[in-house]
Amino acid sequence: MERYPHIYGSDGRIHACIAELGIVLTHESGFHQMDVRGDMFGLLAAHPLRPLVTLHHLEITEPIFPNRTALSALDHLLQAYNIDPHRIFQQTVCYDRWFSWTISISWGYAIQVHGRHVFLPDAIRKPATYIPWKKGGENQLYNHDTAEHHPDPCRRPVVFYMDSASSGRNGIKSVYKIMTMENCTFDSTSPRKLEEIRVFSHKLEVDIxxxxxxRRHCCDVLRDSSAKVMELAIRECKEEEFIRMP
Known part of the structure; x- marks a missing residue:
């Protein structure tokens, strides 16, 4: 503290001390400094394939679940986290062959349903729902692959947020419900007709x-998505199985 009084914040001073020791840090993508502002949805809906370690600045950013306070949203997330901590935010992508939908699951948090087939590299990009930490830094570059967050909500994927999670003898069931109702026109083949998505999985035990x-897990559409409820199952991919657009 005496040698680096000009550095703002404890993390900067710790970095200076580590540099003096000659230690090279290894970036762990489960740590989230969250040096951005606004809606964290884009970062959490396309989380790296690593266990969650930290979430910073939740008092500055918008609540991670709609229609809740920051603390209430965190308590809500803990319902799923306490059941399967290693799987929280882990992204799984599957393709519905009946309606040509692309479904991106951020387990325990939210599901995005594209009303068309999207290539996997595009489905796992982070929607830029957030803004830079420093004001006036709109042109700031991020160290992750971002995607456009369309200004027209009717042209974005339909989002379903986690409503509940429970564990039983046959595995884990998490339920996701649509919480924002945009005034969009749609037909019988649109995912906007859905009201609820149920996801079945087994506890993820992460080994060395x-x-x-x-490796990203695979998922299956369990039945025809013709009603207001869709059911999905997450499982380990088979040895030579690929996640690809039909």
Whole structure:
């Protein structure tokens, strides 16, 4: 503290001390400094394939669930986290062959349903729902792959937020419901007709192999998505199975 009084914040001073020791840091993508403002949805809906470690600045950013306070939203997230902490925010993508939908699951948080098939590299990009930490830094570059967040909500994927999560003898069930109703026109093949998505999975036990070489899980549409409820199952991909657009 005496040598670096000009550095603002404890993290900057800790970095200076580590630099003096000659230690090289390894970036762990489960740490989230969250040096951005606004809606964290884009970052959390396309989380890296690593266990969640930290979330910073939640008192500055918008609540991670709509229609809640920051503290209430965090308590709500803990319902799923306490059931399956290693799977929280882990992104899984599957394709519905009946309606040509692309479904991106951020487990325990939210599901995005595109009304068309989207290539996997595009489905796992982070929607830029947030803004730079420093004011006037609109042209700031991020160290992750961002995607356009369309200004017209009717042209964005339909979002379903986690409503509940429970664990039983046959595995884990999490329920996601649509919480924002935009005034958009749609037909019988649009995902906007859905009101609820149910996801079935088993507890994710992360071992050394998974940490060294993480692999995205696969998911299946369990039945025809013709009603107001869609059911999905998350599972490990088979040895030579690919996640790809039909």
């Amino acid at each position: 192999k998974q940490l060294q070489a993480p």
